[in-house]
Amino acid sequence: MNVNRRKFLQLTFKAAVVIGAGNTLQSFAASDFILPSKDKIRLRFAVASDGHYGQPDTKYDILHDEMIAWLNAEKKDRGIDFTMINGDLFHNDVTFLPKIKMKLDGLQMPYYVSHGNHDMIHEDAWEQTWNTRWHYTFEQKDATFLVLNSADDKGTYICPDLAWTKEQLDKHQNKKQLFVFMHITPFNWTKAGLPCPELVDIFNKQSNLKAIFHGHDHDEDNVKENEGKYYFFDSHIAGNWGTEYRGYRIVEILKSGEIITYQMNPAVQQKVNTNNI
Template sequence: MYINRRKFLQLGFRSAVIISAGNAMQSFAAADFTMPRKEEVLLRFAIASDGHYGQPGTAFDEMHKEMVAWINAERANRGVDFTFINGDLLHDDPAMLPLVKQQWDMLVMPYHVSHGNHDRVNENVWEQTWNTRWHYAFEHGDTGFIVLNSADDSGKYICPDAGWTKEQLAKYDHKKQLFVFMHITPFNWTKAGLPCPELVNMFGSQKNLKAVFHGHDHDQDNVKEHENKYYFFDSHAGGNWGTPYRGYRIVEVLKTGAIVTYQINPVLKTSVNNNRIV
């Protein structure tokens, strides 16, 4: 199904990327993007990050309710198998942890989380709340997912556990495709990255690794490439800085083995649907 420019705007797209089964990447502008048919999609998930629940001077309750409503609408429209919240669920205050969980529990699909530098609670408290450690992995059919931690409970940036990561990469090596989630990028190509060369080398040699997803850098909603591996950002769900919109990313795994991902500006989507393009 071809999407003309107005329809593309109605969907709120910021950018779209297709990673082929052979791992070649193509980027598309709005007028050139062809949306896969729903029947072609094997797995579809949403990614949001950096809600910063409890940050003073921000409408964090309202922003979370909006984001949950937008993603729930995705589920009702094209379907969402699960949502991933990629770090900085809180803004430093541990007392906000049960309150932000109440917000994300309003999602009508399963969801997973990663630990960010502003999620300043220890790992045991984190596990009691989310039922996961800071590092964990899961699978969905022929797709593997590895979740890495990139900060300690004081907010200090750290490289993920290299030994554990190596074991998980080997464990999921048989999967058709593999995705990694980690809050902070392991490069210095943004203002707030932390170079982790050992981790990057492991990613580079993992043949089935299709994409690594990051939060943290609120002003990034794009893709970066290193050694034929692709590192995606998804703007921000809350907080007081970053891109001029608050957005989320959609990832679609197609039956052909290709990966389609696009960044959504949900305010634009809502505005166009109300016949007011902003």
């Protein structure tokens, strides 16, 4: 199967979104977009979610092995500074927690996790495994990342801790770029969102907040907008429903200040690669 670079991109991701330095958004079909050279990238990361490790009647072990292999291949090719696993790491049964931890340790780059509604475990036990609370921050280069929690230990949807979130947003308001990871979207624009209008209000007032990333809705792999803030979804790693493909989202922060993000269909990439581009 002989394909040129543009055709290859069209096969592997559906569209590219560029967030400009002034928070303007432009969308491009994959066939009309060429990625910048690697030397223009300041920070590159992946977002994947909803592995549901241990879900009955699914091939969760094999599917995780495939996803980890794809992400490691990304690391070797264009580079990945870190990966975020954005919730629902395991499926209800806490005995799968050490197993998914061992599996994710196969990633050949730093990784972070967020808590999802199917990660049914007390926060203290979660911290013993991941060394973080459900709400935390981290920094990569000159970007700051907030990780918010949107479910309790029984799987009930909840809005993130508003006071903590506001405190952290104020603390990091002078950072050049700020991003949020939270499993469940704070709107009812999907089948399984939970409206959190107070949270959305403080998001809208945060000038350096560039993007919010969600999992949870396995059938969503697009971007939604509210008051100039952009909410991205990334399909699913495993589970028994969702988009026809399993994928992950790539985010590239350029030295120019622009941000490029696109959703990957790695199974197609593997198929193309095996046919000798």
